[in-house]
Amino acid sequence: MKKILTISPGSTSTKAGLFTSRGKIDEISVSVEQEYARKNVVQEYGYRRDLLKRFLEKTDLSGLAAVVGRGAPLKPMEGGVYKITPKLLSDLRECRYSNHASNLGGLLAHYFGELYHVPAWIIDPVSVDEFDEISRISGVPEIKRRSRSHALNIKATARKWCDEHGATLEKENFVVAHLGGGISVCALKLGKIRDVNDGLLGMGPFSPERAGALPISGLLDLAFSGDYTRKELDHYLSRECGLKGYLKTNDAREVVRRIQEGDEYARLIMDAMIYQIEKEIGAMLAACHYAVKAVLITGGLAHCSYITRRLQDHFSRFNLHIIPGENELEAMADGGFRALKGDIPIQDYV
Numbered sequence: 350m351k352k353i354l355t356i357s358p359g360s361t362s363t364k365a366g367l368f369t370s371r372g373k374i375d376e377i378s379v380s381v382e383q384e385y386a387r388k389n390v391v392q393e394y395g396y397r398r399d400l401l402k403r404f405l406e407k408t409d410l411s412g413l414a415a416v417v418g419r420g421a422p423l424k425p426m427e428g429g430v431y432k433i434t435p436k437l438l439s440d441l442r443e444c445r446y447s448n449h450a451s452n453l454g455g456l457l458a459h460y461f462g463e464l465y466h467v468p469a470w471i472i473d474p475v476s477v478d479e480f481d482e483i484s485r486i487s488g489v490p491e492i493k494r495r496s497r498s499h500a501l502n503i504k505a506t507a508r509k510w511c512d513e514h515g516a517t518l519e520k521e522n523f524v525v526a527h528l529g530g531g532i533s534v535c536a537l538k539l540g541k542i543r544d545v546n547d548g549l550l551g552m553g554p555f556s557p558e559r560a561g562a563l564p565i566s567g568l569l570d571l572a573f574s575g576d577y578t579r580k581e582l583d584h585y586l587s588r589e590c591g592l593k594g595y596l597k598t599n600d601a602r603e604v605v606r607r608i609q610e611g612d613e614y615a616r617l618i619m620d621a622m623i624y625q626i627e628k629e630i631g632a633m634l635a636a637c638h639y640a641v642k643a644v645l646i647t648g649g650l651a652h653c654s655y656i657t658r659r660l661q662d663h664f665s666r667f668n669l670h671i672i673p674g675e676n677e678l679e680a681m682a683d684g685g686f687r688a689l690k691g692d693i694p695i696q697d698y699v
């Protein structure tokens with residue numbers, strides 16, 4: 350039976366899964382020890398590769414047909430399956446579009462694809478760009494709104510919901526909110542991400558560790574304070590702000606624990622994050638002219654009932670469903686098997 354190996358590097362761990370078309374047969378999560386964590390993720394490549402290799406040496410890989418890695422921020426591209434070409438590899442190695450842990454997804458998939466003599470792909474990377482032209486206009490001629498999102502989980506969650514409810518993704522509109530360490534809220538129209546806040550930097554709600562959209566004058570003050578280089582400010586706004594900036598933790602469970610113990614400041618900050626999420630969902634509902642099949646809430650924060658209860662109350666008339674977690678390994682395997690069967694094309698990154 351054919352197998353697919355999927356690899357999803359996150360900021361603190363590398364997850365890998367082995368699948369047949371019937372489902373998962375093995376999974377591992379290897380933590381990155383702090384002493385090996387580097388400011389530039391690509392420096393962690395050798396360390397993470399060797400940890401995975403040790404696991405795979407003990408695994409039955411007979412029937413392996415492809416390796417799929419999590420797709421990083423790359424050049425803007427249509428959703429789907431992409432071959433890992435030399436150009437794609439060099440963009441990942443140079444962190445050309447972002448210093449993001451998922452840069453290692455394509456690099457590791459390529460390595461193991463060569464090792465086991467099978468094709469290596471990425472699927473629905475962070476930079477999936479299917480915007481309507483109107484979504485690109487920011488209000489400043491030199492600045493374009495960018496599409497960067499949790500595209501893989503967003504599409505997989507909507508596809509899964511459709512399979513379970515007898516609907517066809519390509520015929521319906523949804524608002525999908527991925528609430529994780531970063532937050533992406535999108536207007537998914539007829540299977541395409543037609544609008545989304547840039548989940549990495551500068552748009553949408555603040556998140557457990559990202560700043561979200563900011564008042565411009567305050568941002569200019571920070572940028573010209575002399576306290577940050579361009580790179581440092583980018584890192585600060587995308588990794589050290591949000592819940593972490595205000596409360597020194599990016600763990601929603603810890604914040605809820607503090608609220609339950611009577612910490613009113615923690616409540617204010619958590620409620621502000623939920624308020625901003627509600628406003629973004631409202632904006633994407635407007636982008637869909639309020640005609641959606643459902644509003645889907647996914648990602649790690651969708652496990653947090655303090656948050657989901659509020660969203661359920663607020664959006665009950667829009668058929669809201671909570672589908673927690675990120676299921677990225679499964680999503681990559683699903684796309685990989687569809688590509689192996691020839692149901693979807695395998696595209697070139699040019």
Ligand SMILES: Nc1ncnc2c1ncn2[C@@H]1O[C@H](COP(=O)(O)OP(=O)(O)OP(=O)(O)O)[C@@H](O)[C@H]1O
Binds near residue numbers: 360650653
């Ligand atoms: N079971 C849970 N209950 C409550 N909160 C949770 C639960 N699991 C995860 N979270 C919270 O979800 C948030 C995001 O965590 P998660 O590990 O899913 O994000 P990530 O994978 O690092 O980021 P991203 O989804 O942006 O790739 C954290 O604040 C975490 O505390």
Ligand SMILES: CCCC(=O)O
Binds near residue numbers: 530531533
């Ligand atoms: C925007 C998608 C990825 C992230 O937030 O890390």
